[in-house]
Amino acid sequence: MKKSLTWSLTAVTCATLALGTALPAQASTSPAGATVSGPSARVVPAGSTLSAQGRATLDSIIAQLPADWQARRDAAVARAHIEHSPAREVLDRSVANAIDPGDYVCNPTPLDGYVDQILSGVDNDSLITLALAGVLDFPTYEAIFYGSPKDPDFALPAAYAGTLTTTFGYAQRFWDVKLEDIQLMAMHGEMTVDVARMTRMVKLFYGLDDAKAVKLARQLVGIVRSDPGLRNGRNPIFTLNAFAFSAQGETDPLFRGIKDKMVFGDGILDALKALGLNAVGPKAVLGHEMAHHVQFEDNLFVSDLTGPEATRRTELMADAFGSYFATHTKGLNLAPNALLQVTKTFYDVGDCQFTSPGHHGTPNQRQAASSWGIAVAASGDPLKVLPSLRLDAKFERVLPQLVASDAPKVPAVPAA
Structure with missing residues (x-):
């Protein structure tokens, strides 16, 4: 079974574009009612904020891709079982009602403002x-398929x-x-200005031959280099994620033989620092991601839940397990003031995307699940670590309380 719990941006950005919603604020150069032609007209609505020059660039890129390029791009994402994440969902302002949002208190967090x-x-x-071409996901997939802790291109940042x-x-x-057997490594957005590495990803996503892949890679690299806001790939948006990956039991030859991995993006580390969580945040996130590897080994992803509720269960469990590890004397044994930072880390990356398959x-x-894990460690035997399956049994019993409605109830108005 493979499962990659990560923060992917391509699909949500494309969905946002399909709705005609602008991402960064910019005056529209395609007024409503304007006639738009070319390949881009099929993927970007006329009322979007894409400029005429931008459409021309996108048209030239689409012209180099196979006719089924969108299906290939989406298949590349789906094959790795990429799930949505809070950072990704911050970009998607279209929220519907699978889990009733009226049942919960859910306000914007500092992560929203940071994105x-x-x-x-x-x-x-x-x-x-770049979103439509899949480039926002290239660093993630490069780490999955080609990353190695021995390769300097995937070395952890020196400061961390x-x-x-x-x-x-x-x-x-x-x-x-x-x-x-898990490999710990990093991914860096600077790969988006390396023609050779971008060529490799273009071939992986779209199956182009060498010459066509190099040509398209050079054009994509040129876009990244020419935009000062992208900072030659160092903008955190390319790597605003950390993830656990396992190909255990996988039969797909594309994934067979890939080592279990834990990958930290420069972007998530930058975000934690910007949110004031630099001292403890990376440790808390690592504890959470290692909890996912525990879930892989114990087959804890299997449940009767489906959709957003299923992902919410596994994510809250990882919050709880990670916090148990951070608190326990045989784990990180963090001091009380540091534990407050742990719960704040998980609070700050909570999300209100109730219909997303990646709802965390x-x-x-998330703060409640983290606090519960801390309490279990604090109240237990400091010399013994609970077996993971026993900790899971405790968590399954408390899960209904953790996800119970917390929104204020509005009194019914009596009939006149």
């Missing part, structure tokens, strides 16, 4: 074109390497399942 901030300087044409490596070792030894839980729910 708006990092997008504010990005040219709208660049963002739309010590903390992440040490925490990773503690987490591997803490749990009662096999975790020693509201800020309140």
